Amino acid sequence: MTTEQSQPIEVVFFDFxxxxxxxxxxxxxxxxxVRNGFDPDEFQAVATEICYEGGYATGKASEAEFWEELRKKTGLVEQVEMLHMEIMAGFNVRLWMLEVVDAIRASGVKTAILSDHTNWLEALDFELSIYSHFDRVFNSYREGISKRSHDYFHHALRAMDVKPERALFVDDNPSNLLRAGEIGMQTLLYDEHEKVLERLQSLFPSVKFPMA
Incomplete structure (x- = not known):
């Protein structure tokens, strides 16, 4: 899912x-x-809804409250520390994508993170200095709104002082891309890294991107 470019891009928003x-x-x-004998699909669905509906994704609930509610809904008994570590261990930062971000930014185009995330993103930044690669970071946990609402995209566009048609949003979730496209943003689906690089190269022909 890639929208046809009609306007020069001034800002690229990246999902995390x-x-x-x-x-x-x-x-x-x-x-x-799997470790606790639950159905993975059902467990993921329940946890995701708690994250959003319970307010953790938008900073209205704490991580401890998120895990406590998940315990009540599923019967999960593991310690919070172990659960936290399991989640954090999976956020392997793709260094090649940060190189892509740096290349775009070096060309004069602004870059930003636009993510539905939590305090976990801040912990990762503390360890890896991820934010230093971007002009602005929009974390739903701090912004108080998520990509389930068009308002989040409007908010980010206003903050970056850019018109929708001059902004590109890169995400792996088609539903998020649909909402961004509905307000006029250019969109790019992240599926396979090589294909994404090809699409970005067509959008930014003068930028020298790192090899996959």
């Missing part, structure tokens, strides 16, 4: 999990489910 890093939340949840 699934684009800049592996899907630590999803992968971690599924490992926890």
């Amino acid at each position: 999990s699934g684009v800049l890093a592996d899907e630590g939340f999803v992968d971690g949840l599924r490992k926890i489910a």
Whole structure:
């Protein structure tokens, strides 16, 4: 899913999990489910809804409250420390994608993270200085809104002072891309790294991107 470029791009927004890093939340949840004898699909679905509906994804609930609610809904008994470590271990940052971000930024185009995330993203930044590669970071946990709402995209565009048609959003979730496209943003689906590089090269022909 890539929208046809009609305007020069001034800002590129990148999702974090699934684009800049592996899907630590999803992968971690599924490992926890298997270890505890739960159905991975059902466990992931329940945890995801608690994360959003319970307010953890938008900073209205703490990590401890998230895990406690998940315990109540599923019967999970593992210690929070172990659960936290399982999730964090899955967020393997894709260094080649940070090189892609750096190349785009060096060309004069602004870059930003636009992610539905939590305090986990801040912990990763503390360890790896991820934020230094971007002009701005939009973390739903701090912004108080998620990509389930068009308002999050409008908010990010206003903050970056860019029109929708001059912004590109890169995400691995088609639903998020659909919402971004509905307000006029250009979009690019992250599926296979090599294909993504090809699409980015067509959008930024003067940028020298790192090899996959």
